[in-house]
Amino acid sequence: MPGGAPMLDPATDGRQALGALIGASVGRPVALVNVRALSGGASSATWLVESDAGRFIFQRTAGDGDAGVPKLGVPRSVQAQVQQRAAALGVPVAPVIATTGADSPLGDGVVTGFVAGEALAPKWLRLPDYARARAALTGQCAQALARLHSAPVDHWADLSLKQGSGAELLADMFDWYLRLGVEVPAFDLAFAWLKPRMPSGPATCLVHGDFRSGNLLVDAEGLAAAIDWELTHLSVPAEDLGWLCVQAWRFGNWELPVGGFGTREALLAAYGGGVRADELHVWEVYGNLKWGMSCLQLADDHVSGRVPSVERAAIGRRVSEVAADLTHLIAFGEL
């Protein structure tokens, strides 16, 4: 935060402020029973809040993130606006209760209602209890995205969101690749293959930006909520659909390209038109390349000495997986 004072910890010294924030929103004093840290990623941290007014989730942007790693997401206040409007469009999301600004003692955060569901994709992709959910999920994801994409860009015009054509997104990613100073033949192949194929037209809708199996809360009936909206931006519908098909989110279910649970044909049919199979293919190549860039970046964090970590070092070798995926996608037209 700009002021330099350390952020309060919602589980200890920030607990009172968090309770007051939730109380102001529900319109009566709220007693917090338990505040527990759920996970701490590089860019955000999450707490489960139990109170006499029910359960909530508090999520905020982590301090300064890792030194040297740019923060990519939108401010939580913008994310909250997007989530509320997405809900109004019929997209299943966690209800927004309150937001805190980057200059508040709680940091740049958002409180949402707790939505029951399994967030660990390897669980809901495998366990028999979720068989009915998996069968319904392709249609539900297609419908959620179709609803989100149905609003014209004007609908989001008052929010400060990144926007650009596919060609611009690719050019930015290529600059990022050059900055890392590595030579991965399959990555250069993908950049060269994508260059004449990425659309140059302007954004036509808002995309979730990170719609993948790991960001779906799934219950016995299927999609309970799409979470983690911090990478939302203005683009074209096929970006979200292609990202959902990236190999890394299939968790071994490679025969089912849509998140490890569905087919592309079913996804496009349920989406209801507007995205062609060849367009989806281009964005799928782009999505796999983008995941590969994240692997390269995480490896660079370690190799450069910025963030020494066995996990990041090991992720660097996942670049080989993405190289094989990109080669298969481009040489054979599918994966």
Added chain:
Amino acid sequence: MGHPTDVQLLEAVRLFLKEAEGELTGRMAFHAKVAGNALAIVARGQALQPDVAERAALAPWGGATGLCAGLRDGRLDPADPALLAAIRAAALARLAVDNPRYATFARLRERTIE
């Protein structure tokens, strides 16, 4: 026989990490698992020498540097089957070391580019 090779030392450390993993929880246990996998990668790399295979596959294209430069400045065509075959061979050589159980490894190996 009393002098362990580098690969045998790696294997010993890998077994130790596996044992340690059982005594750890949460993030530390996860990192012990990741560290063990990293050692398995190093052991496979010692046996398979992926740099050698990659260099051989890419040599006709001026190595990785020449190939990447050619794709960046448009001299090389990303649809050229001979180029794709070279990139496929290089990718397979790397993945054989980094994660041979990855599904795309077998799929890419079984198909040839015409």
